[in-house]
Amino acid sequence: MIFEQLSLGNMQNYCYLFADSQSHEGFVVDPGFDHVKIMAAVKRLKINLTRIIFTHHHFDHINAANSVKAQSGAEIICHRETAPLLH
Numbered sequence: 001m002i003f004e005q006l007s008l009g010n011m012q013n014y015c016y017l018f019a020d021s022q023s024h025e026g027f028v029v030d031p032g033f034d035h036v037k038i039m040a041a042v043k044r045l046k047i048n049l050t051r052i053i054f055t056h057h058h059f060d061h062i063n064a065a066n067s068v069k070a071q072s073g074a075e076i077i078c079h080r081e082t083a084p085l086l087h
Helices: 035-044 065-072
Strands: 002-008 013-019 025-029 048-053 075-077
Touching: 002 035, 013 035, 025 035, 035 065, 048 065
Parallel strands: 025 048, 048 075
Antiparallel strands: 002 013, 013 025
């Protein structure tokens, strides 16, 4: 397993990257801030990002999701009440 914890933004919120060590298919959890730093880690770790997952809807957990999605094509996985907050 590939695992990386990133501390992002002025609030130093944690974002997590997980991937299979053989296929490199992976996902990001709570991409709250700094999509550039997230995508740099994805590239460095050679992760094929397929999903973006939120633990909950607060802005510091979802703020960078649309940018990460646009750059990776990853599918967003979230609670149905969180989905309207992404637009």
